[in-house]
Amino acid sequence: MSSRNASLPGRSPADVDLSVAVGTLRFRNPILAASGTFGYGLEFAHLVDLEKLGGVVTKGLSWEPISGAPAPRVLPTPSGMLNAIGLQNVGVRAFVAQKLPLLRKFSVPVIANVFGDCQEDYLEVIRALEDAEGLAGYELNISCPNVKRGGLQFGGDPAMASELVGSAKRAANRRPLWVKLSPLVADIGVMARAVEAEGADALTVANTYPAMAIDHRTGRSLLGNPTGGLSGPAIRPITLRLVWEVAKVVKIPVVALGGVETASDVLDYLAVGAAAVQVGTASFADPRASERLVGEVSSACFTSNIFNINELRGHFRPEIG
Numbered sequence: 001m002s003s004r005n006a007s008l009p010g011r012s013p014a015d016v017d018l019s020v021a022v023g024t025l026r027f028r029n030p031i032l033a034a035s036g037t038f039g040y041g042l043e044f045a046h047l048v049d050l051e052k053l054g055g056v057v058t059k060g061l062s063w064e065p066i067s068g069a070p071a072p073r074v075l076p077t078p079s080g081m082l083n084a085i086g087l088q089n090v091g092v093r094a095f096v097a098q099k100l101p102l103l104r105k106f107s108v109p110v111i112a113n114v115f116g117d118c119q120e121d122y123l124e125v126i127r128a129l130e131d132a133e134g135l136a137g138y139e140l141n142i143s144c145p146n147v148k149r150g151g152l153q154f155g156g157d158p159a160m161a162s163e164l165v166g167s168a169k170r171a172a173n174r175r176p177l178w179v180k181l182s183p184l185v186a187d188i189g190v191m192a193r194a195v196e197a198e199g200a201d202a203l204t205v206a207n208t209y210p211a212m213a214i215d216h217r218t219g220r221s222l223l224g225n226p227t228g229g230l231s232g233p234a235i236r237p238i239t240l241r242l243v244w245e246v247a248k249v250v251k252i253p254v255v256a257l258g259g260v261e262t263a264s265d266v267l268d269y270l271a272v273g274a275a276a277v278q279v280g281t282a283s284f285a286d287p288r289a290s291e292r293l294v295g296e297v298s299s300a301c302f303t304s305n306i307f308n309i310n311e312l313r314g315h316f317r318p319e320i321g
C-alpha cells in the first residue's frame with residue numbers, strides 16, 4: 001500500500017468502504033472476533049459495540065457440555081500466550097436455548113464454531129444448529145483428536161479431514177461451512193485442497209500451535225495440562241506464510257488469524273490473499289481490540305487514499321521480494 005496523501009476535501013475515514021465478502025456471506029468490515037477468545041459474544045456486549053464488528057465466531061460448541069481443563073489455563077509467554085482451556089463450553093443445546101436468543105438481538109453475523117471427538121459428534125452439533133435461527137455460518141475446528149481413531153488429530157491427516165468435512169458439508173444444508181485448519185501440518189496446501197474438494201466454503205487459517213511451558217524445578221507443567229496452544233504476535237509471521245500458501249492454491253476464500261493486533265497486521269493478511277481476519281488473543285489484553293481495529297483499519301486506508309478495502313486484497317508481490 002503506498003502512502004499517498006488523503007487530504008481530499010470533504011472525505012473522511014468513514015467514507016472508506018470496508019465491506020467484504022466471504023463466499024456468499026457479506027460482512028460490514030473484515031474484522032471478526034475469533035473463537036474461544038470472545039465467549040459467546042454476549043460476555044463482551046457491555047464493552048464492545050458488537051454491531052460495529054464484521055462478525056463474531058462463538059466459542060467452540062460440542063454436543064455435550066464440557067467443563068474444561070484444570071487451572072491454570074492460560075500463561076503469558078514472550079509475545080504471546082499459551083492456553084489449555086480444554087474446550088470448555090455449555091454444549092450446543094444450551095447454546096441454542098440460552099445464548100443464541102440473546103445473541104440474535106444484535107445485528108451482527110454469528111459463525112458457530114463446531115468441534116467433536118469423533119465424526120458423529122461433529123454432525124450432531126451441526127444438526128442441532130441447523131434447526132436454529134440467527135446464525136450466518138459454521139466454522140469446523142478440525143484441530144481436535146479423534147478419540148475413536150487413537151487420538152489422531154482430524155486436522156493432521158488429509159484423509160481423515162476430508163471424510164469429516166465431506167459429511168459435515170452434507171449435514172450443513174442451510175449455511176456455509178468454513179473449515180479451520182491446524183497449522184501443524186507438513187504442507188498446509190495439501191490439507192487446504194483436500195477440504196476444498198469436499199465442499200468447504202471457506203478456510204480459516206489457522207489455529208494455535210501446540211506448545212508447552214514447564215518449571216524444571218518442580219518438574220511440572222505451568223499449565224493445568226502438560227501442553228497448550230500458542231497464540232498471539234509470536235505466531236503471526238508463521239501464520240502469515242500459511243495464509244499465503246493456502247490462498248495461492250485454493251479458489252475458496254481464506255479467513256486469516258494469528259496475532260492480529262494492529263491495522264497493519266490486518267492489511268498484511270489481506271495482502272497475502274485473506275478475505276477477512278479474526279482477532280483472538282488481542283482481546284485478552286484489550287477487550288475492545290476488535291472494535292478499535294475497525295476504526296484503525298478505516299484510518300489506515302484513508303491515509304493511503306484507499307476507499308475500498310478490497311483493493312488491497314492479494315496486493316503482495318512475491319516476485320519483487
Ligand SMILES: Cc1cc2nc3c(=O)[nH]c(=O)nc-3n(C[C@H](O)[C@H](O)[C@H](O)COP(=O)(O)O)c2cc1C
Binds near residue numbers: 034035037141208258
Ligand atoms: C483461550 C483461547 C481459547 C480458544 N478456543 C478455541 C476454540 O474453542 N475453537 C477454535 O477453533 N479455536 C480456539 N482458539 C484459537 C483461536 O481462535 C485462534 O485460532 C488462535 O488463538 C490464533 O489467533 P490469535 O493469535 O489472534 O489468538 C482459542 C484460542 C485461545 C487463546
